[in-house]
Amino acid sequence: MNFLVIGLGSMGKRRIRLLQKNLKTIDVFGVDTNVERANNVQNEFGITIFESITDAIDTVKFDAALVCTSPITHENIILECLKYNLNVFTEINLINSYYNRVIQEADSKNLKIYLSSTFLKRKEIQFIRQECADQPITYRYHAGQYLPDWHPWESYKDYFVSNKLTNACREILAIELPWLISCFGKIEDIKVFKTKISSLEIDYDDTYQLLMQHCSGVIGSLAVNVVSRVAKRDFEVVGEQCQLSWDGTPNGLYVFEQDTKAMTQVKLYDSHEHLESYTKSIVEDAYLEELKEFVKYLTQSDFVPEYSFEQDYSVIEVINHIESQL
Helix, strand or coil, X not given: CEEEEECCCHHHHXXXXXXXXXXXXXXXXXXXCCHHHHHHHHHHHCCCEECCHHHHHHHCCCCEEEXXXXXXXXXXXXXXXXXXXXXXXXXXXXXXXXXXXXXXXXHHCCCCEEECCHHHHCHHHHHHHHHHCCCCEEEEEEEECCHHHCCCCCCHHHCHHHCHHHCHHHHHHHHHHHHHHHHHCCEEXXXXXXXXXXXXXXXXXXXXXXXXXXXXXXXXXXXEECCCCCCEEEEEEEECCCCEEECCCCCCEEEEECCCCEEEECCCCCCCCCCCCCCCCCCHHHHHHHHHHHHHXXXXXXXXXXXXXXXXXXXXXXXXXXXXXX
């Protein structure tokens, strides 16, 4: 198959690298309007780069496109790809106002649309979901990282997190809420506190404290911010029969053992791939699993992915509600 990677920034390069290393029957091509970035990717990966989607379509017959550009651009790019009869894999969108149109367009052409939700592919999340099933528990979770550290190679003012519509706290929520909902059920009630405590040059709140009740009865607190100078994922479940903690890393999952009355490490990985340019909680294995699932979705007619545009629509509606609170 031929895949067209649209957008050759950090995520586009990650997808290319994983495809070339692990799914070698797929030929990868790229599109980017930034000439310097396009040349760098061409030299690094040895792939053909086009200046536009139209140029690519006129030259090569593609099976699918991977949309790895800024979320604010996704609507037009996804619809253009569907117009050209391409199946679509897209990174986090953050905006859902066009979802119904995309779903209808894909259905009318019998095309597949796949939405990234990487943490659902983490083994730790799968373990937490199983361990906590049908248990009376509560949880607390803190997810935060200092915004200037997100992309050390560029200013936070120069990419999508500077835009209030696709702001950084919104992205954290879009990453974390799908797996929390997967583990504990839909959110039935939510109390929102938010504020701005930093000197960052952004026009949105940088700190959220949320108290959420899930349809399962589970109550959880979620703290999200872009101020934490130490990159932080700190998750804890408390229950009479189930207690666990996780720091977001592959080696940071612990459960309480009744026999020893102590927290014991849970080892889920024989090995894992991590890039030093990212925080320790970001491992490449989950990104690869998404690509494998996308290929399975394209090649097996009866296969249904774990996460869908319909599910993400509901998640973004929760985020819209959070952001609308005074």
